[in-house]
Amino acid sequence: MADQTVAPEKHGPPLPASAKVLLVDDEENILRSLQRVLRREPWELTTVISGEDALAVLAEQKFDLVISDARMPGMDGPTLLAEIRRKYPWCIRILLTGYADITSTISAINDGQIYRYISKPWDDDELRLVIRQALAFQHSERRRLALEKLTRKQNKELQALNANLEEKVKERTEELEEAAGMVEVAYQELRQSYVTTTEVFSSLINKRLPAERRPNAKVIHLVKTFADYTEMGKEATENLAMAGALYNLGKLSWKDDLFAAPSDLLKKDDRLEYLKYPVTGEQLLMALEPLKDTARIIRHHQEKWNGYGVPDRLEGDQIPYESRLLKIAVDYVELQLGLILQRKVARENAIKLLKRYRNRLYDPELVDRFIDMLVELAPDIDHDDPSVKILDTLRLKPGMILARNLYAASGMLLLNEGKVLTALLIEKLAAFEQGEPDGHRYILYVREPEEDEDDTENPA
Structure with a gap:
């Protein structure tokens, strides 16, 4: 069956264009009632009157969902659904049960691991809604698995292509190897943790941006550090x-x-598209039950403290706490990467902008505490690369290589990333620093030169 979708309901998960549904009940009038309720739905319905007949039909055709009565002569509903689970685990199972059938219901839950049970007499709208939700969940899981398979295939093709190309620059090669390693580790743990699944999606998002403008890892690092700094709970930290x-x-x-x-x-048009992305992100995660809280955080992370944000124009404490924190972290990172303004903003100026827009864009108490963390844990909060040293001008040495752009207090770019420091350049930096207002001091992110570079410049 082709894996097609129909347009989702507002804020709802996508539904398959069609599906095959098997109805099992020993009472013909019940089967007719079910067919009447579902006749307008885009599903192919098949009916049988016993568990044995159901297994025979399943052996010949593939069904997406089975609805079975609990009490039937011969093979009862729980026994049938347990057998279907064993033979056809991808098939979603729903039990129709009377209020007195508690034993059968418990058996179906424990042995058949049913998706839902529905009490008789049922509500027609509820029945249709349950089936739609079940098929939407199944469809989303199938698409997720297909995406995993496609990602594996593309990763293997990328590795094969890289093996046949000429050797690239060292940084690019290391980046590809690191990405391949992250994806490989994620696949090994994918069945164990939805947290690992998010890392895979994050790496796919990062591939759309240049290496120096990828915000996700920095945002994750910031929110986790803040969660630890404020002693938030484990579940909130994971979300x-x-x-x-x-x-x-x-x-x-x-x-x-x-x-x-x-x-x-x-x-205008691009701005309208931009304003939709939090809701689109939420909708993509709706079908994954363990990510429902994460989806809610994402939906509201572009709300503003003054009520002029998107998508719901929430104001003040109406905005979820985690969404308020995520907005602060995202803006702090994206300002420095040039993803908000036309130019990159220096760390100190990004902090000033957070302060300036407290009470307008940000929760004032939360942004103050976030800035306290940045100051208290600086400069380690802004990097996790062990090869990078963080030094002031007094500890610089000729030959060191600048690992990040250096900006003056005014925001003017002083030195580009990759610049090799000379004795004269270090002397000029110290002189510029003396003229900075309010005693501003430069903090430089540098790498030591490679040993072979030293040997070349200073032969024995």
């Missing part, structure tokens, strides 16, 4: 980390130029 990994999931369908464009420079 925040997953939201940090997937907050821009709703941008995946965008054109490349829109994906990388600073948000404050977008024109």
Whole structure:
């Protein structure tokens, strides 16, 4: 059966265009009633009057969902659903039961691991809704598995292509190997943890941006550090980390130029598309029950404290706490990466902007505590690369290589990433620093030169 979808209901998961549903009941009038209720749905219905007949039909055809009565002569409903679970685990199982059939219901839950049970007499609208939800869940799981398979295939093709190309620059090669390793580790743990699944999606999102403009890892690091700093619970921390990994999931369908464009420079049509991405991200996660809290955080992370945000114009404490925190972390990171304004904003200026817009964009108490964390844990909070040293101008040495752009207090770019420091350059930096207002001091992220570079420049 082709894996097609129909347009989802508002804020609802996608539904398959068609599905095969098997109805099992020994009473013909019950089967006719079920057919009447479901006749307008886009599903192919098949009816049988016993568990034995159901297994015979299942052996010849593939069904997406089975609804079985609990009490039937011969093979009862729980026994049938347990057998279907053993032979056809992908088939969703629903039990029709009377109020007195508690023993049968418990047996179906324990042995058949049913999706839901529905009491007789049923409510027609509830019955249709349950079936739609079940088929939507099944459809989403199938698409997730298909995406995993496609990602594995593309990763293998990428590795094969890389093996046949000429050797690339060291940084690029290391980046590809690291990405391949992350994906491989994620696949090994995918069945064990939805947290690991979010890392896979996050890596796919990152591939749409240049290496120096990828925000997800930095956002995850910030929200996890803040959660530890404020002693948040484990579950809240995990939800925040997953939201940090997937907050821009709703941008995946965008054109490349829109994906990388600073948000404050977008024109009308692109701006409207941008404002939809939190809801799109939420909708993509709706069918995954363990991610429902993460989806809610993502939906509201572009709300503003003054009530002029999207999508629901929530104000103040109406905005979920985790969403308020995620917005602060996202803006802090994206300002420095040039994803909000046309130019990259230095760390100190990003902090100033957070302060300036407290009470307008941000929860004032929360942003103050976030800034306290940045100051208290600085500079380690902003990097996790063991090869990078964080030094002031007094500890710089000639030959060191700048690992990040250096900005003056005014926001002016002083030195580009990759610049090799000389004795004269270090002397000039110290002189510039003396002229900075309010005693501003430069903090530089540097790497030591490679040994072979030293040997080349200073031969014995």
